[in-house]
Each structure stands twice: as C-alpha cells, then as structure tokens.
Amino acid sequence: MAGHFEPLPGGGAAVALDEVEVSILRSLAVQLLELIGPGETEGPEAADPLARLFAEGPSEPPADPALARLFPDAYGSPGAEQDERERAYASEFRRYTENDLRDRKRGDALGMVRSLDGLSLVGGDDEEAVLRLSPDECRQWLGALNDLRLTIGARLEVTDEDQGEALYRLPDEDPRKPMVMAYLWLGGLQETLVESLMGG
Template structure:
C-alpha cells in the first residue's frame, strides 16, 4: 500500500503515508486554499442559502494563469481568442457559476487538510489514511486542482511537455515542483483505480 491507494471493503480507499508525505500534501493543499482565496459569502448572504444561490460572481477570468486554469472560460478554446459574443457568454456563465466552483474547490482542499490532520503518525512508519467515498471524491478534486496548478506553473500545456520533465537535470530549480507534479499524478491515478475496482 505504500505510495498508492488501495480499495477498502465497502467503498473508499486507503493509502500509507509517511510523515514527510503528509507534510508535503498538507502544505500543497494549504497553498491551494490560499490561491483560491476565502469564501465570498459575508453579511446576509452567509446566513441565507437562497441569497448565496443567487449571488453573482466575477465576470472576468482571473489574471493569474493558475487560477485561469482552475476557473476556465466556458466558451471558446482554452487560451484562444474569443469574439465579442463568446466573451459575453463566458462572462455571463462565469458570473453565475464561479462562486460555486470556488466553494467546491475550497471544500475539496479543506477535506484533504482535515483528513491529513486527523492522522496519528507513529514514529517513522507513518500512518494509513482511510477515506470514505465522499473523502475520495474530495481528494480526487484536490489532487486534480493541485496538478493543474503545478502544471500551469511549470508551463505544461500537453502530455508531450510532461515527458520533458523526466529529463530535467537535478540542479534545475523546477525539479522539486516536477517531482511533486509526478507524485500527485501517481496518487491520483491509483485513487481512480482503487475506486474503479
């Protein structure tokens, strides 16, 4: 089980993590939360679910490329030029969906942090993280968001780019991010496999 998820009887998945892996995952999830930002619901909307449902979000895409990758336009080609009509449709769609999407991404990352915080690490042996089905869904979302963010920072635009990462020299300053990107991909892949078995 070390380093990869395995299915649990009755649903869910488990993975053995050492203290360093727990620390890295928690740090990455907290950084993702900081990137996504705090929730927007304040004042009357915070207490009223109907007001939250109809609260309008931003209409412009984020300026940060990583956030733009996490919250892409719904119309037009990613990174491509949009005509006036596509921009208007994308702005309208974003206005009514981005707040919910941000909230879900926050909940996924918070779910990851909370599950890691609940672990009791026993010496050098680490701990076994057991996730129920809902926890698996949150982890899949958070792992995907972390990979998208790191991939954007590494300027990976397609699978061919990720092949180049394997050939980076050890002294390349991107090497730690590359290792995290590849490791998160392995975790994500084994979690999907565990849930499908």
C-alpha cells in the same frame, strides 16, 4: 500500499503515508486554499441560502495563470482568442457559476487538510500511517489532487502531454525539479485513487 491508494472493502480507499508525505500534501493543500481565497463569510448572502444562490460572482477570468486553469472560461477554446459573442457568454456563465465552483474547490482542499490532520504518526522518521478515506472523502481528494496538479502544471507551464514528458528528463540541478517531482507524485496518487474507486 506505500505510495499508492488501494480499495477498501465496502468502498473508499486507503494509502500509507509517511511524515514527510503528510507534510507535503498538507502544505500543498493549504497553499491551494490561499490561492483560491476565502469564502463568503459576511453579508446577507452568507446566512441566506437563497441569496447565495443568486449572488453574482466575477465576470472576468483570473489574471493568475494557475487560477485561470482552475476557473477556465466555459466558451471558446483554451488559449484561443475569443470573439465578442464567446466573451459575453463566458462572462455571463462565470458570473453565476464561479462562486459555487470556488466553494467546491475550497471544500475539497479543506477535506484533504482535515483528513491529514486526523492521522497520527508515531515513531521514527520511517513511520507510516494509513489514511483511510470514505467514498465521499475520496471524491474530495480526487478534486483536490486534480486542482493541485492543474495549479502546479500552470506554474511549470505544462500545456500538453509532450511537454509533460520533457519534465521527466530535467536535470537534478534544475530549480523546477522539486515542483516536477510533486507534480508527478500527485499524478500517481490521483491515478491509483481513480483505479481504487473503479474496483482495482
């Protein structure tokens, strides 16, 4: 089980993680939460679900490339210049959907942090703990793993699979190497979690 998810009887999945892996995952999830930003905790919209439903979000795409990858425009092709009509549609769509999408992504990352905080590692450096996730927790982890890979991919400027393949061949002294290793490791976790949920 070390390093990859396996299905649990009755649903969900489990993975064995050591102290370093837990620390890296937790740190990445916390950084993702900081990137996404805080939720709406003040004002009438925070207490009133109906007001939250009609609260308007931003209408312009984020300037940060990682956030732009997490919150892409709904109209037009990625990376292509939008015409005026596509820009107007994308702006309107973003205004009414981005707050909910941010809430979901924030919830997924928080779910990851909470499940990692619930693990107890006892013993030496090579001690592992088995993280057991319910089906709902698996959904949160899938969302968070995907968001982490999108974010790191944006920082690495990964735009397609061919460029992703070049990452495997980076020399050890390349300063991007640790980020690449995290990107590939998260991809493996994501892939085995999907396989576990699909029945192995």
